Amino acid sequence: MDxxxxxxxxxxxxxxxxxxxxxxxxxxxxxxxxxxxAQGELLLIGAYLTYAMVExxxxxxxxxxxxxxxxxxxxxxxxxxxxxxxMIGEPTISVIMVTIGLxxxxxxxxxxxxxxxxxxxxxFLPTDTVTILGANVGVDRLWAFGLAIALFGIxxxxxxxxxxxxxxxAVADDQQAALSMGISVKKVWAVxxxxxxxxxxVGGILLMSIFGGVSGTIGRxxxxxxxxxxxxGLDSIPGAIIGGLIIGLLQSFxxxxxxxxxxxxxxxxxxxxxxxxxxxxxxxxGQRIIERV
Amino acid sequence: xxxxxxxxxxxxxxxLVLKGLSLEVPAGRIVALLGSNGAGKSTTLKAISxxxxxxxxxxxxxxxxxxxxxIHKKDAAEIVRMGIFQVMEGRRVFEHLTVEENLRAGAYTxxxxxxxGDLTLVYDYFPRLKERRNQVAGFLSGGEQQMLxxxxxxxxxxxxxxxxxxxxxxxPLLVAEIFEIIRRINREQGTTILLVEQNARLALEAAHYxxxxxxGRIVLEGSPDDLKDNADVREFYLGLNEIGSxxxxxxxxxxxxxxxxxx
Numbered sequence: 001m002d003x004x005x006x007x008x009x010x011x012x013x014x015x016x017x018x019x020x021x022x023x024x025x026x027x028x029x030x031x032x033x034x035x036x037x038a039q040g041e042l043l044l045i046g047a048y049l050t051y052a053m054v055e056x057x058x059x060x061x062x063x064x065x066x067x068x069x070x071x072x073x074x075x076x077x078x079x080x081x082x083x084x085x086x087m088i089g090e091p092t093i094s095v096i097m098v099t100i101g102l103x104x105x106x107x108x109x110x111x112x113x114x115x116x117x118x119x120x121x122x123x124f125l126p127t128d129t130v131t132i133l134g135a136n137v138g139v140d141r142l143w144a145f146g147l148a149i150a151l152f153g154i155x156x157x158x159x160x161x162x163x164x165x166x167x168x169x170a171v172a173d174d175q176q177a178a179l180s181m182g183i184s185v186k187k188v189w190a191v192x193x194x195x196x197x198x199x200x201x202v203g204g205i206l207l208m209s210i211f212g213g214v215s216g217t218i219g220r221x222x223x224x225x226x227x228x229x230x231x232x233g234l235d236s237i238p239g240a241i242i243g244g245l246i247i248g249l250l251q252s253f254x255x256x257x258x259x260x261x262x263x264x265x266x267x268x269x270x271x272x273x274x275x276x277x278x279x280x281x282x283x284x285x286g287q288r289i290i291e292r293v
Numbered sequence: 294x295x296x297x298x299x300x301x302x303x304x305x306x307x308x309l310v311l312k313g314l315s316l317e318v319p320a321g322r323i324v325a326l327l328g329s330n331g332a333g334k335s336t337t338l339k340a341i342s343x344x345x346x347x348x349x350x351x352x353x354x355x356x357x358x359x360x361x362x363x364i365h366k367k368d369a370a371e372i373v374r375m376g377i378f379q380v381m382e383g384r385r386v387f388e389h390l391t392v393e394e395n396l397r398a399g400a401y402t403x404x405x406x407x408x409x410g411d412l413t414l415v416y417d418y419f420p421r422l423k424e425r426r427n428q429v430a431g432f433l434s435g436g437e438q439q440m441l442x443x444x445x446x447x448x449x450x451x452x453x454x455x456x457x458x459x460x461x462x463x464x465p466l467l468v469a470e471i472f473e474i475i476r477r478i479n480r481e482q483g484t485t486i487l488l489v490e491q492n493a494r495l496a497l498e499a500a501h502y503x504x505x506x507x508x509g510r511i512v513l514e515g516s517p518d519d520l521k522d523n524a525d526v527r528e529f530y531l532g533l534n535e536i537g538s539x540x541x542x543x544x545x546x547x548x549x550x551x552x553x554x555x556x
Contacts, residue, residue, distance in 0.1 A: 163401065170387045170398040177385035180344055181449060182373030182402040 005135035007256040008249065013141035013210075015248020016148035020203040021221060022228040022240040023155070024196025030172040030235045031192040033092070034084055037099040039200060040222010041106035046072040046201025047121075047208045047218055048110050054122045061124055069201050076197025077190045084189075107219060118215035121208045144206040151202060152241060155195070159237070164191055172235070227269035231276050233286025242284065247272065294320040294485055295341065295377075295453060300355030300365070302333075302340050302509075304348065310336045312509040313355065318453065323479050323486040325500035325517075327493050327530060333509040334489045335382055338455045341487075342379040343369035359453075374402050376452035380445075382489075383461060384438040388431030392422050392441055395430050399445030407450070415444040418474055436467035443471070447478070453485045454478070460492045468492070472499050493530035497521055505530070 025039045049071055053064030083102055087095050125140035159165040164187075170178040171188045179185055207221065208214045228247050232239025247269045255265025276283060295318040302311040310333050318324045328334050339345045340352050341359075346368070357365040364372055387395050396415060400408055416423040419440040425433060430441060439459055446454050456475065460468040476499055479486050490496035497503060497517040505513040505526065513523065520526045527533040 163397070163405065166390070166394050166397050167401055169390055169394070170401075173387040173389050174385055176344065176347060177381055177387065178398065179347065179369045180342060180373075180379050180381055180385075181399050181445060182370040183398065184370050 001133070002135040003256065005133045006137060007252045009132065009135065009137045010141055011249035011252025012245060013145045014252065015245035016145045017203045017206050018221065018224055018228050018248050019241045019244025020148050020151060020199045022225045022232070022244050023237060024199045025225050025229055026235065026237055026240045027192045028196050031168055032189045035096050035099065036196070037096065038103035038106055039196065039225050040219040041103045042072065042076065042197050042200035043204040043221060044110055044216065044219035045075060045106055046197065047204030047214045048114050050201070050205050050208065051119060051121050051214050061122060065124070065205060069198055072197045072201040073194040076193040080190055080193035107216065111216065116216060118213045121212060121214045123209050123212050124205070125209045140210050144210060147202065147206065151199065168192065224269055227273040230273050231283055233283030236283065236285035239283055239285035294318055294360060295487070296358040298356045298358070300340060300357060301353045302336055302345065302350055303353045304350045310509050311340065314506065314510050316504050316511060318485060318487050320485050321483055322501040323476070323488060323499055325488045325490060325496040325503040326506060327490060327496055327503060328506040329491070332506045334506060335457055338379055338457055338487070338489060340365065342377055342455065343367055343372045344379065370402070373449060376450070377455065378446040378449050378451035379455045380442045380457060380459065382457035384442045386430040386433070386438045386441050388429070390430055391427050392430055392433070393426045395441055395445055396448050399448035402449055411448050415447050418447070418478065419444055436463050436471070439463060439471055443474070451484060453487060455487045455489070457489045458491060460490060460495060468495065475499065493526070
């Protein structure tokens, strides 16, 4: 029982981080139909920027985190303007190739600046453990979960009540109709990339704090975005959240209960990915067009 | 208020859709633009509202003036801010947004200060939307969606609303209701209306002035009464023969008649 609770809690915490990163992916896909293979690298850059702010420049860490988040949002917008804007109207496959290239480029840049050896990173979150239902759980995991949920809450309010949030959903629904009422589609894309970069950065910071270090491997989480969004539905925000939690839990249980030499923790998400693609390609919550009868 | 001078629209650099079209929409009026499928009516509206670019279309010649200012080089958002709002063909509501969120999207260019008042105004014109304010727009009936599309336009405080086939796919009773509301908006709000229709009878009832276009140019214009008396209009748009009774397809000779404006 302890083990179950422990695995469940750490799975949920990891899942929440995954969900954050996947959310950015979904936002970009929904608003501009771009499949962003560089989502993991946005996370990597965000984590390294935070590392640079706090460890290298010695800025007080809350301020450093805020700077890093703002800076990564700017980078997200720049990527959209410089790399994806010229690709408007090009075939999907070209856009995908561009984002794959972008991910290699960003990874190489972080390698060039910070090297490839892991760097010990500041641990912002408390590192002690608490006992919940007989299981020892790291407080940092609970924090990660709580922060992810808080960010989701803020984004939900943003999409439901703010002018820009509604405009983003309008663009996702019908781009031309949105254009016809003066909504700037370009602005919406920029906002989508900014939010994607921000959520990825927050995810990166949480991961960095949990692992106590930053290295290229953190960006691997980017790959896990695909099982999450395929499971949840490429264009569904609740899908990203629930898909993230499910994949996080599966990873945790598969890694904890199955023989470790199988490495199922790593493989399980991709087995799910294949399975979902076979039986339900639009995912759990993916949009099928509303049909009036 | 709105003047189109000899405009030419080309799609994909090769397809010439509008061939020197001119028309004039005076302030405070309802002007109807009639024509059959493919005549270029929707293209005309898109040329005005700046929506050609996403479809690879371009105004290559002539000019479009709105309140004396050329607008054919401006983008869609600027044109909406200047006071022109196009209600697109096929209603195009945001299906996954609620009715009220749709209206908020319509008010995107407005500062938000008038939002509550505008909302009341729209709900006054369309009480049915109020009943369904929190419902997802995709599940509204076709008539309600058309009302929502017009309501969305009202939220943007337009000086000119361009309606692209508001009667499309709706039951006759609903169409009558919607046209009545369009007339009321024109009368009470002083909003100028440019109405594109295939349903000539309805459009000529509502309009103060009408243009008929074919093959990318205007072939006939005049007051609705004049047009209703025109033999060609009666025959080809209202489906009446010379005597004024309904056209019968048993009269074998009807296909021999040529439209005079084409020769």
